[in-house]
Amino acid sequence: MNIRKSLFLAIVTALGCVNFSYSQDNIPWKNLFDGKTLNGWEQIQGSAKYEVKDGAIVGTTVLNSPNSFLVTKKHYGDFILELDFKVDEGLNSGIQFRSNVDKNYKDGIVHGYQVEIDPIQKELYSKEPFNYRSNGDVVPSGTEPRSWTGGIYDEKRRGWLNDLTQNEAARKAFKPGEWNHIRLEATGYRIYTWVNGVLASALFDDMTKSGFIGLQVHAVKDPKPMQVSWKNIKIQDLSKNYPALHKSEQDLTKKKTKSAVKTSLNAFSFAKDLNSGRMTLFQLIDYCADNGFDAVDLTGYYFPGYPAVPGDEFIYNLKKYAFKKGIDISGTGVRNDFANPDPAKRAADVKHVKEWIEVASKLGAPVIRVFAGPIPAGYENRWDDIAKYMSESLRECAEYGEQHGVLVGVQNHGDFLKTADETIEIVKMVNSDWFGVIVDTGYFITDDPYVDIEKIMPYAVNFQVKESPFGVLSRIRIDMPRLLRIVNNSGYRGYLPIETLGDKVMKGQPQPDFPMRPTEPEKMVPALLKELETAIANEYK
Amino acid sequence: MKVKLFYSVLFLTVFLFGASNSFGQDNLIIKRPGKADVKIALNAYSFTKPLLNYSKNRSGEKMSLFELIDWCAVQGFDGVDLTGYYFPNYPELPSDEFIYNLKKYAHTSGIIITGTGVRNNFADPDPANRAADVKHVKEWIDVAAKLGAPVVRIFAGPVPSGYENKWDEVAGYMAESIKECADYGKEKGILLGVQNHGDFLKTADETIKLVQMVNSEWFGVIVDTGYFLTPDPYVDIEKVMPYAVNFQLKESAFGAASVVPIDLERIMEIIKRTGYRGYLPIETLSKLGGNKARKQAEQAAAAAAGTPNTTSGKKNQGGKAAKEVASKATQAATSNKASAERSTTVEKKSGYDPYTAVPVFYKKVKAAQKAAFGE
Numbered sequence: 001m002n003i004r005k006s007l008f009l010a011i012v013t014a015l016g017c018v019n020f021s022y023s024q025d026n027i028p029w030k031n032l033f034d035g036k037t038l039n040g041w042e043q044i045q046g047s048a049k050y051e052v053k054d055g056a057i058v059g060t061t062v063l064n065s066p067n068s069f070l071v072t073k074k075h076y077g078d079f080i081l082e083l084d085f086k087v088d089e090g091l092n093s094g095i096q097f098r099s100n101v102d103k104n105y106k107d108g109i110v111h112g113y114q115v116e117i118d119p120i121q122k123e124l125y126s127k128e129p130f131n132y133r134s135n136g137d138v139v140p141s142g143t144e145p146r147s148w149t150g151g152i153y154d155e156k157r158r159g160w161l162n163d164l165t166q167n168e169a170a171r172k173a174f175k176p177g178e179w180n181h182i183r184l185e186a187t188g189y190r191i192y193t194w195v196n197g198v199l200a201s202a203l204f205d206d207m208t209k210s211g212f213i214g215l216q217v218h219a220v221k222d223p224k225p226m227q228v229s230w231k232n233i234k235i236q237d238l239s240k241n242y243p244a245l246h247k248s249e250q251d252l253t254k255k256k257t258k259s260a261v262k263t264s265l266n267a268f269s270f271a272k273d274l275n276s277g278r279m280t281l282f283q284l285i286d287y288c289a290d291n292g293f294d295a296v297d298l299t300g301y302y303f304p305g306y307p308a309v310p311g312d313e314f315i316y317n318l319k320k321y322a323f324k325k326g327i328d329i330s331g332t333g334v335r336n337d338f339a340n341p342d343p344a345k346r347a348a349d350v351k352h353v354k355e356w357i358e359v360a361s362k363l364g365a366p367v368i369r370v371f372a373g374p375i376p377a378g379y380e381n382r383w384d385d386i387a388k389y390m391s392e393s394l395r396e397c398a399e400y401g402e403q404h405g406v407l408v409g410v411q412n413h414g415d416f417l418k419t420a421d422e423t424i425e426i427v428k429m430v431n432s433d434w435f436g437v438i439v440d441t442g443y444f445i446t447d448d449p450y451v452d453i454e455k456i457m458p459y460a461v462n463f464q465v466k467e468s469p470f471g472v473l474s475r476i477r478i479d480m481p482r483l484l485r486i487v488n489n490s491g492y493r494g495y496l497p498i499e500t501l502g503d504k505v506m507k508g509q510p511q512p513d514f515p516m517r518p519t520e521p522e523k524m525v526p527a528l529l530k531e532l533e534t535a536i537a538n539e540y541k
Numbered sequence: 542m543k544v545k546l547f548y549s550v551l552f553l554t555v556f557l558f559g560a561s562n563s564f565g566q567d568n569l570i571i572k573r574p575g576k577a578d579v580k581i582a583l584n585a586y587s588f589t590k591p592l593l594n595y596s597k598n599r600s601g602e603k604m605s606l607f608e609l610i611d612w613c614a615v616q617g618f619d620g621v622d623l624t625g626y627y628f629p630n631y632p633e634l635p636s637d638e639f640i641y642n643l644k645k646y647a648h649t650s651g652i653i654i655t656g657t658g659v660r661n662n663f664a665d666p667d668p669a670n671r672a673a674d675v676k677h678v679k680e681w682i683d684v685a686a687k688l689g690a691p692v693v694r695i696f697a698g699p700v701p702s703g704y705e706n707k708w709d710e711v712a713g714y715m716a717e718s719i720k721e722c723a724d725y726g727k728e729k730g731i732l733l734g735v736q737n738h739g740d741f742l743k744t745a746d747e748t749i750k751l752v753q754m755v756n757s758e759w760f761g762v763i764v765d766t767g768y769f770l771t772p773d774p775y776v777d778i779e780k781v782m783p784y785a786v787n788f789q790l791k792e793s794a795f796g797a798a799s800v801v802p803i804d805l806e807r808i809m810e811i812i813k814r815t816g817y818r819g820y821l822p823i824e825t826l827s828k829l830g831g832n833k834a835r836k837q838a839e840q841a842a843a844a845a846a847g848t849p850n851t852t853s854g855k856k857n858q859g860g861k862a863a864k865e866v867a868s869k870a871t872q873a874a875t876s877n878k879a880s881a882e883r884s885t886t887v888e889k890k891s892g893y894d895p896y897t898a899v900p901v902f903y904k905k906v907k908a909a910q911k912a913a914f915g916e
Contacts, residue, residue, distance in 0.1 A: 258615050260651045289575035289818060316730030320759065323691040323732065324571045324786070326578055326818025328653055362730055364689045366648040405641030405687055407648065434645065461649065493614060493651025 025238065025474050029082075032072060032213065033057060033233040044101065045069045045110045048217035056231035059217040061091060067155075069096060069110045071214035078238040078477060080514075081184040081213065084231050085117060089176060091226040093117035096155060096214030097186055111156040112211050115184055115193050115201075117228065119176055121145035149174040150182065150193045150200025154207075155216075162191075162201040173198035179231075183515065187238060188467075188477040189527045192517055199515065204523045206530075210239075238476050250450060252482065257491040260540070261484075263532060264288075264295035264330040264497035266464055267302050269521045272502075274302040281318055288327050291526055292533075295328035297462075297497045298365065300356050301335065309355045315362045323364075330495040331367040331409075331438075331462050332360050338393040339373030339386050339416045346393045353397045353408070360406045367407045367462045369438045370397065372416040372426065386416060391429035398432035409436045409461040412452075414443040414471065420452035427459050441478060442466030442501075450482060457490030465498045467528060472501045473512060480535035488539050498532055500524035569752055570783040571761070577813045578914065581906055582620030582655040583613050584789055584824035585627050588895045592627040606643055613652050616903060620653035622787075622822040623690065625681055626660065634680055640687045647689075655820040656692040656734075656763075656787050657685050663715040664698030664741045671718045678722045682731045692732045692787045694763045695722065697741035697751070711741060716754035723757035734763040734786040737777075739796070743770040745777035752784050766803060767791025767826075775807055782815035790823045792902055797826040805905055809913035821910075825902050827893035 032040065035055045043050055046068025049060045059070065076097070087093055099112030122145075150170050152162040164170050173195040174180055183194040189206035192199065215230055265288050273279035279287075281302055288296045298318070303310045322329050334356045336349040353370055360368045372390060379386055394410065401408045410417065410426060417423045423437055437459040444452040449469040465483070468474040487496070502519030505511060585592060591604035604612075606627055613621045623643070628635045647654050659681045661674040678695055685693045697715060704711055719735065726733045735742065735751065742748045748762055762784040769777035774794040790808065793799040812821075 258617075260614070260617060262619070262651070286574045289573070289578075292575065292578070294580070312728070312730070316727065319691070319730045320732060323819070325573055325575070326580070326820075362686070364691060364730070366644065366689060402641065403637070405637070405644045405689070407645060494648065 025236070025470060025476055027236045027238060027476075029234045029236055031234050032081075033231070035231075038070070040073055041070050042073055043068065043070045044214075046217065046219070050215070050217075053229075056086075056229040057215060057233075058227055058229045059093070059215060061217055061220045061222075061226045063220065063223050065219060067110070067219050068217040069099075069214040071096065071099070071110075071212040073212075075210050075212055076186075076235065076237060076239070077210035078187045078475075080236040080238065080475060081186075081234070082182065083233040084179045084181050085229060086177070086179045087117055087119050087228040088226040089119050089121075090222065091220070091228055092120055092218040093228040094153065094155070094216040094218075095182065095184070095230075096212065096216060097184060098208045098211040099155065099214055100208065100211040106156060109156050110214065112154065112208055113161075113186075113191070113205075114153045114155045114216065115182060116148050116151040116153050117216075118146060118148040118151065119174065121147060121176075144171075147171045147174055149180070150195035150198075152191065152193065152201045152203050158207075161205060162203040164200060167200060170195055170198050170200035173200070185475060185517070187475045188531070190517070190524075194515055197515065199518065202518055202520065202523075204527050206527075236475075250454065250486075252485050252489075254485065255489045257488060258493070259488045259491050260493045261487060261496045261536060262294035262328070262330075262494070263292075263529060263536070264297050264328070264495045265291075265293050265525065265529075266297045266497045266499035267299045269498070269500040269525050271302075272519065273521070282321055285318075285322050285325050285327050289325040291529060293327065293529065295330035295495055295497070296322065297331045297333070297369075297495075298329055298363070299333045299369075300359070301333075303359075307335065307352060309359055312362060315359060319362070319364050328495075329363055329365045330497055331369060332356065332363060332365040333369030333411075333438075336370050337373035338371070338390040339376055339379075341376055341379065341386075341389070343389070346389065350393050350396050354400045357397070357400050357404050357406045357408070361404045365406070367409050367436075367438070368401070369409050369411050369462065370394070371413055372410055374415045383416075383422070387426060387429060390416070391426055394426070394430045394435060395432060398430055398435035402432065402434040407434055407436060407461050408432075409438040411438040411440050411464065412443055412456070413440060414445050418445040420444065420446075420455035423456055424459060436461030438462045438464060440464045440466065441483060442468055442471055444469070445471075450479070450486060453483065454486045454490070457486065457492055460490070460492055460494070462494065463496045465496050465528075465532060467500060467524070472504055472506075480531050481538060484535040484539040496532065496536075498525070498528050500528055568758060569756065569761075571785070573816045573818045575818060576914075577816045578818045579812060579821040579910060580619035580653065580655075580819070581903070581910065582622055582653070582820045582822035583609075583616075583618050583899065583903070584622045584822045585609060585624045587823070587825045587899050588612075589626075591895075596627050596629050596631065607646055610643075610647050610650050610652050614650045616900060617907075618652065618903070620655040620820055620822070621647065622656045622658070622694075622820075623654055623688070624658045624694075625684070628684075632660070632677060634684060637687060640684060644687070644689050653820070654688055654690045655822055656694055657681065657688060657690040658694030658736075658763075661695050662698035663695070663718040664701055664704075664711050666701050666704065666711075666714070668714070671714065675718050675721050678733075679725045682722070682726050682729050682733075685731045686729045690731075692734050692763070693726070694734050694736050694787065695719070696738055697735055699740045708741075708747070712751055712754060715741070716751060719751070719755045719760060720757060723755060723760040727757065727759040731759070732786050733757075733760045735760070736763040736765050736789065737768055737781070738765060739768040739770045745769065745771075745780035748781055749784060761786030763787045763789060765789045765791065766808060767793055767796055767824075769794075770796075775804070775811065778808070779811045779815065782811065782817055785815075785817055785819070787819065788821045790821055790906065792825055792898075805909035806912065809909050813913055821906070823899075823902055823906055825893075825895060825898040 047062045047065040048068035050070045051058055094114040094117050096112055096114050101108045101110055148164040151164045154161050181196050185192040189204050191203040193201040270279055281298055285296055300306050334353055336353055338346055340346055357368055398408045412423045437456050439456055439460045441453055446452050468476050469478050470476050500521055503516040588604050591602045594601045595603035595605050606623055610621055625631050659678055661678055663671055665671055682693055723733045737748045762781050764781055764785045766778055771777050793801050794803045795801050
């Protein structure tokens with residue numbers, strides 16, 4: 001059988017069977033504009049006129065005014081904003097977010113991120129990246145109308161952060177003279193915009209974490225009044241202090257422990273590049289060294305020929321390569337399904353795990369990550385039955401691990417293992433010093449995963465730190481300082497490998513009513529590492 | 542077809558790595574991506590007395606290897622170098638169970654095992670003795686593989702009497718023995734590193750010459766910052782860096798007997814300049830380890846005193862060479878001062894206490910690391 005094909009089937013099977021109930025964040029939308037009044041808003045700069053007409057906020061230009069801003073009284077950090085706007089041809093406008101005034105910065109001028117509204121088509125630009133003036137503005141040249149609605153501009157600060165020179169689809173998405181729909185996601189350092197459903201900007205930036213949302217009427221030289229209108233302005237507030245995310249009380253007072261952590265990168269973050277051959281495991285090690293990781297987690301799938309066992313020469317060269325680059329190998333992992341009721345299938349997977357325990361031993365990987373597996377059809381209410389045969393398989397693996405000096409860790413993967421309690425029960429059933437838990441911070445399917453993470457810490461032998469505690473499609477970012485406090489308080493000493501994931505709708509799950517973000521590990525990984533390193537430095541200083 | 546493609550990619554990768562062997566000896570120079578970076582480890586030897594008391598069941602203060610790992614964790618070390626001597630019944634081999642429990646204990650304590658090491662003497666002219674030591678190193682390579690220690694540290698050995706002027710002859714048979722070990726290391730995925738130990742290997746040039754004679758990608762240098770017996774050991778340290786696979790960072794660059802503290806800022810600068818990425822195990826020593834230390838101090842002083850002879854011969858070469866000679870002479874002069882200092886500071890055996898010496902030195906190293914590399 002074609003290896004690629006079987007690999008593909010294995011992936012589809014693995015993903016398809018996951019009972020993943022947290023595909024979307026159930027955060028209610030809140031209207032920022034009631035359709036009738038400007039309650040909740042205030043004009044803090046300029047003399048352009050803002051009024052409510054026909055269920056929309058209408059801004060009208062006034063000659064000799066600087067840029068005008070009508071802003072929310074409330075500040076927002078992580079959020080998703082949607083609105084419709086219509087703008088006269090010839091008027092530049094924009095939607096400020098995470099913006100601020102500070103009397104110590106340029107005399108208190110409004111500054112910060114802006115989703116550009118850019119209907120002016122007079123100036124022509126090339127499709128190539130531009131020359132920028134010192135204020136961040138672009139020097140016009142070329143043959144293309146600008147039309148950068150949905151781009152991101154840093155008002156009165158750094159100028160263009162994400163122009164649309166390289167995004168023709170977005171340039172064409174704007175409809176002149178009509179209502180246009182904008183979606184803005186600002187979650188942590190990940191900032192995305194869509195114009196009428198077309199992805200316009202994908203910006204990674206963390207200069208300002210919070211601020212008001214504001215509607216801009218640009219200064220004009222033309223005495224003829226021009227207008228821009230906004231309506232259906234709604235927001236999902238994803239800030240970490242959103243009450244729904246803190247259902248349980250947790251004592252986060254810093255304890256005195258001898259905890260210590262090191263960073264690592266899970267190979268899965270570059271799954272696409274590793275699978276396609278664009279990146280080798282050696283290059284992944286280089287990447288880790290270049291980016292300042294302490295270690296790398298070299299998952300089995302990315303070894304040539306997987307699931308076949310690699311040759312000693314390959315393993316040893318990889319090991320030596322990592323050592324000489326100052327990169328520890330923090331672990332490895334395999335594909336397996338011990339929830340499968342068929343004893344022959346489980347036996348085959350036990351054999352596979354054992355083979356890879358030997359690989360781990362040769363590689364110098366201290367831990368091997370295994371899965372529990374998805375709940376088989378017809379076994380929905382038979383947790384104990386599955387746990388029994390699963391723990392026997394796991395125990396067999398752990399015993400083999402004991403004979404080869406390799407720890408076996410099961411990952412809570414939102415599959416058969418959804419909660420800390422379930423995971424701990426399995427650990428107790430397996431009952432081996434050589435068996436523990438790979439803490440997946442993004443796959444406890446519970447209301448408050450931090451509580452589960454805290455509970456599981458005494459059994460932790462390795463980690464997978466994800467961007468969101470609520471799974472692959474969630475926009476709610478991990479509270480990294482909180483995670484680090486939990487880790488530190490537990491006394492954990494070891495690696496904290498990070499893993500970035502691409503937005504992906506699991507098979508069998510409904511298509512969500514929001515767009516997918518592009519998967520860009522080359523941006524996501526360094527940003528998440530920086531977030532982790534900052535949290536480590538603060539927690540362990 | 543696709544399977545074939547897969548394997549050809551694999552073979553190509555392996556081939557490319559293997560092929561670099563044939564491009565002269567540049568292959569022995571370790572290429573390192575990214576910025577220089579170090580993780581700080583502790584060499585078990587610092588606790589040699591309590592560790593030996595434990596493993597040999599002697600009286601006095603005892604420390605097991607597990608307790609050493611605890612100590613490292615509490616102090617905040619990244620790793621530990623578990624020298625073979627401190628395993629129970631060394632040089633007999635420890636049981637798998639013992640090795641694996643130690644490995645697991647280190648992992649769950651967040652302590653990396655940065656290496657291990659053995660006693661051996663490859664300078665011995667007796668082929669039977671060398672063969673026995675090769676066997677011992679091979680056995681310990683197996684231990685290292687099981688332990689998850691990436692490197693085994695070996696010695697060259699002392700110059701045998703009667704062989705004082707036969708460096709090349711000794712190097713010849715020594716390289717053969719080491720090569721045999723390195724080949725075995727390759728089979729088991731374990732790097733071998735020779736420590737410049739002020740014995741047969743006194744200088745960077747000698748050490749590099751040996752590395753080139755062995756000519757294996759599985760063989761490199763354990764940089765002992767306290768055992769280059771040259772006027773300016775920092776020059777030798779920098780020279781040997783491209784071959785460094787591990788370290789022993791000592792409190793003085795001039796040997797155990799010297800009270801001249803090592804210039805950690807300079808060491809960190811060398812590490813940064815040469816792009817070393819890896820472990821930096823530290824090792825504190827009893828100020829006077831008996832005859833050995835005294836002998837070493839004498840050797841160091843002799844080496845320093847002898848330096849002008851090695852440069853004076855070149856004096857009549859003009860231009861650039863003369864400049865080099867002049868700069869070397871200055872270095873030698875500075876170091877002569879230092880060596881004068883160190884030769885007068887061979888102290889009486891002082892109460893060496895690793896429980897205080899290690900944290901003091903560790904704190905200095907951490908501060909230097911922080912100053913050089915940031916957080």
